Amino acid sequence: MQENGSSVEQRIRIWLTGRIAAIMDVDAATVDTETSFATYGLTSADVVGLSGELEEMLGRKLPETLLYEHPSIGRLACALAAPQAAPEALPEALDETPDHRDDPLCVAGLACRFPGGANTPEQFWQNLIDGVDASAEVPAQRWDAHSFYDPDPYAPGTAYTTRGAFVDDIAGFDAKFFGISPREALRLDPQQRMLLEVAWSALEDAGIPADRIRGSRTGVFVGMMATSQYANVLTDRGGPAMLDDPYVGLGTSPSVLAGRVSYLLDLRGPSLVLDTACSSSLVALHLAMASVRNGECDRAIVAGVSAIVHPDMFRQACKMRMLAVDGRCKTFDAAADGFLIGEGCGAVVIERLSTARLHHHRVQAILRGSAVNQDGMSNGLTAPNGAAQVD
Incomplete structure (x- = not known):
């Protein structure tokens, strides 16, 4: 029955x-x-x-x-x-005008700076092929990780791991190249420094000289988790008097990140920073694609950036039981116990395919679509999710 x-x-x-x-x-x-x-x-x-x-x-x-x-x-x-309903038919195409469908968006340039010495897309790809493990102990130049270490996750003021994935020479920056004074450069969050260099490299990779797009409707969309890490580093080392330095506010404010790129390159398109945690870069790409399609800008620099410079980041992640004890991601494995926290910067230049071909820019990939949603009242609080279809 x-x-x-x-x-x-x-x-x-x-x-x-x-x-x-x-x-x-x-x-x-x-x-x-x-x-x-x-x-x-x-x-x-x-x-x-x-x-x-x-x-x-x-x-x-x-x-x-x-x-x-x-x-x-x-x-x-x-x-x-509940009775099982028949699956809904998928829409035949994205809700776009015929012109948009006939003229897709493309990735014209890309650049990166990732752990494991992956400072070019080619080296990053080679690292993936070779199975390079970029995990390492927290560099001594950042902080003494072992002074905060305790295997007990509940021990106050401690972290149960000392490992992460770190870029080479995070302090290195050619301030003179960007017309920034040495004093101001010292107050720049490493995320601002990395973004400037990687965004410039992405334009070079696309074959787009930066001086030729000054005054253009080029947008800047950056995904970054807003933290006060570098501000904490400065005040830890310089004390409250550091707040009297006028460069500290602009150098450590997350909202300035995209604006600094637009300012230094004289770009007139939308310029904004997105913080949706792990999905920040994909959500930034989604909004950038919509902006180009809607005619708000002619092209966009889309980037994601992160830097680990203060022990509070490790401590918080450990108290939330987010990090793997052994510093290894074990995705889809029964032994999975968290992830390895890492840093770096990646950037792409996107524009219409017809524009790229007209100006003989490189075409690295075709962007067929993107989407963003949220899980609502699911099994625990999450940030928005992002996805993009790339050929």
């Missing part, structure tokens, strides 16, 4: 209640079916395991994001018991 929806839902509720009680080692009577899974402290491994067990019990394939889309026992049971 086939079960009706209500009996299936009740059976799933009872099963999930028992499994969560077993995982958390609590009495099943104390498990609230409307409390989110995140509140019970389920790890990502627990979530994947439960999804797999549900697949076996119900005899059908379930999406990997199941417990994130329905983040409580009640909501999940209701969703699983």
Whole structure:
């Protein structure tokens, strides 16, 4: 006899209640079916395991994001018991005008500065092919990582790992090339320094001389997590008197990042900084593509940048249990226990394919589309997600 929806839902509720009680080692009577899974402290491994067990019990394939889309026992049971609807047809094309479809966007230039000596796209690609491990101990020039080390994740003021991925010579910067005085250069966040150099290199890679686009409608879209790391470094070393230096504010403000590129290169398109955590660069690309398509700018420099310069970043990440103890990412592995925190900068120059061909700029890839969304009230707070389709 086939079960009706209500009996299936009740059976799933009872099963999930028992499994969560077993995982958390609590009495099943104390498990609230409307409390989110995140509140019970389920790890990502627990979530994947439960999804797999549900697949076996119900005899059908379930999406990997199941417990994130329905983040409580009640909501999940209701969703699983509902009749399965036929999948919706995918739209045939993006909502664009015919001219936009016929004239896609392209990547005309790219540049990078990443750990493992990957200071060019070619070297970065070679590192990937060779399986180069760029993880390393925190450089002594940053801070004494072992003075903060404690294997106990709950020990106050400590971090349980001393490893990360770091770029070479983060202090190196050709200030004179960009017309910046030595005094101001010392107050520039390393992220501003890296961005200037990598953005310039991306233009060179595209075959676009910087002096030829001065005054042009070129946009700058930068993804960066806003932190006060470098400001903390300056005040740690210079004391409160550092705040009397007029260059500190502009040198450490995240909002200045994109504006400094636009200012030094005299670019007149949109100029903004995006902070959506791990998706910042993709969201920046999505907005840049929309800006070029909408005619707000003729081309855009899109970049992502990050620098690890203060121990507070490590401490916070460890207290949130985000970092792997051994400094190794173990994606899709049962032993996964976090990620390795890294730094660097990457930049691309995007424009219409017809523009690139007209001016004999390089065409490295075609950008077919992009999208951004948020998980809403899923199994834990997250930033927006971004994606791009590249050929």
